Each structure stands twice: as C-alpha cells, then as structure tokens.
Amino acid sequence: MGEKKKKIVKSIKVDVDKCNGCRACELACSAFHAAPKYSSNNPARSRIRVIHEPLKDIYVPVYAGEYAKAECMGRDKYTIDGKEYEECAFCRASCPSRDLFKEPDSGLPLKCDMCLSDPPLSEPLCVQWCITDALIYEEREEEVEEEANAEELKTGLESLVNKFGLDKIMETVARMSISKKG
Ligand code: SF4
Ligand code: SF4
Numbered sequence: 001m002g003e004k005k006k007k008i009v010k011s012i013k014v015d016v017d018k019c020n021g022c023r024a025c026e027l028a029c030s031a032f033h034a035a036p037k038y039s040s041n042n043p044a045r046s047r048i049r050v051i052h053e054p055l056k057d058i059y060v061p062v063y064a065g066e067y068a069k070a071e072c073m074g075r076d077k078y079t080i081d082g083k084e085y086e087e088c089a090f091c092r093a094s095c096p097s098r099d100l101f102k103e104p105d106s107g108l109p110l111k112c113d114m115c116l117s118d119p120p121l122s123e124p125l126c127v128q129w130c131i132t133d134a135l136i137y138e139e140r141e142e143e144v145e146e147e148a149n150a151e152e153l154k155t156g157l158e159s160l161v162n163k164f165g166l167d168k169i170m171e172t173v174a175r176m177s178i179s180k181k182g
Contacts, residue, residue: 004143010114011138012127014061018134021059023050025126025135032115032125044104047112048126051090056083061134064101065092067109 026043033047034040043049047064058080072095075087094101094109101110115124122128127137161169 003146005146007142007144009140009142011140012063012114012124013136013138014063015134015136016058016060018132019050019059019061020132020134021050021052022132024129024131025061026050028125028129029112042104045110047101047110049100053085053089056085058083060090062090063092063112064094064110065112066094067111068093068095071095071097 023043025048026046027041029046029048030043031038031041033045034042049062049064051060051062052058053060072093076091077087078085078090088098092101094111102108103110115121115126123137127135157169
C-alpha cells in the first residue's frame with residue numbers, strides 16, 4: 001500500500017430552484033478573469049453561464065468544464081418536470097459544435113478554475129455574488145493513495161503496449177528522450 005496523501009476537493013453545489021436568472025455570477029466571473037483583474041466584464045468570457053429556456057421557464061447555471069477536441073458521439077436529452085430539453089443544453093464542455101465557453105476573440109476554451117488566485121479567495125466570486133444562495137461552495141478533504149497514479153500509469157502503458165506493441169512504444173520513448181535532450 002502506498003502512502004496516504006491529503007487532498008482538498010473543491011465543489012460548488014447548484015440549486016437550480018433558487019436561481020432567479022440575475023446573471024450576477026457571470027459578471028463577477030468575467031470581471032475576475034479580465035486582464036487586468038476587474039478592468040471589464042463580459043458574460044461571454046464567463047466560466048459560468050446561466051442557460052435560460054424561455055418557454056420552459058427555467059434558469060440553469062452551468063460551469064465550464066473540460067475542453068473536448070471533438071463533438072461527442074452520443075448526446076443526452078433531459079426531461080425535467082415533463083418538459084424535454086435540447087441535446088447539449090446543460091453540457092459543461094467547450095467543444096467544436098457550439099460557441100459556449102470559448103473566448104469571444106481568440107476562440108480559446110474557457111474552464112472554471114474555482115477562482116484560483118494568490119492570495120486565495122475565501123469563496124469563489126460567483127458564489128459570493130449569488131444572493132439567492134443558488135450556488136453553495138463546499139470543500140472536503142480526501143485521502144488519496146500515492147500509489148494510485150503509478151497504478152493508473154501502468155494500466156495506461158499496458159493498453160498502449162497491447163495496441164501498438166512493445167517495440168513500437170520503446171522506439172517512440174527513445175525518440176522522445178533524444179529530442180528532449182537535444
Ligand atoms: S448569481 Fe445566482 S441567482 Fe443569479 S444567475 Fe447566477 S446562480 Fe442564478
Ligand atoms: S468559481 Fe470562479 S472561475 Fe469558476 S465560474 Fe465561479 S467565478 Fe468563474
């Protein structure tokens with residue numbers, strides 16, 4: 001067994017029923033990430049977007065998650081309270097099939113970083129600005145095995161070896177190490 005390490009897991013709980021669609025969270029996030037900080041605000045640059053479905057009368061705050069290089073092959077449809085929502089409506093990914101969570105000028109993907117800063121904030125800015133408490137910040141401590149990463153690496157390598165063969169992998173690693181040294 002490997003050594004145990006403590007890790008802080010940060011999360012924001014979203015209570016959709018409490019969101020009134022004021023979009024203060026979008027303004028706060030975009031101002032926090034402006035350069036210089038707080039010099040401007042533009043919801044298009046926010047890492048949280050409030051999805052509004054006018055006919056269905058619902059506001060859903062969605063956080064920008066991982067960047068996806070390609071559109072996904074399978075999509076989800078949600079039915080909530082008997083109303084069906086569009087595919088992609090609540091997806092957190094920035095992906096080629098839509099404009100959400102992309103820098104308007106450069107097109108670079110945006111991702112929530114939990115307002116990572118130095119000195120750290122007591123709570124992420126969107127949470128501080130949400131007066132209805134639709135966004136609740138939580139931190140919990142988790143113990144993780146140091147060995148877990150080594151195990152993951154082994155599994156990943158095994159699948160590569162199965163796919164390409166050991167010789168090919170060794171050859172590629174050797175080439176990579178030469179180009180790094182050079
Ligand atoms: S600040 Fe809170 S209530 Fe306002 S839109 Fe954002 S999540 Fe909803
Ligand atoms: S936690 Fe910070 S970075 Fe993430 S959406 Fe909220 S304000 Fe933006």
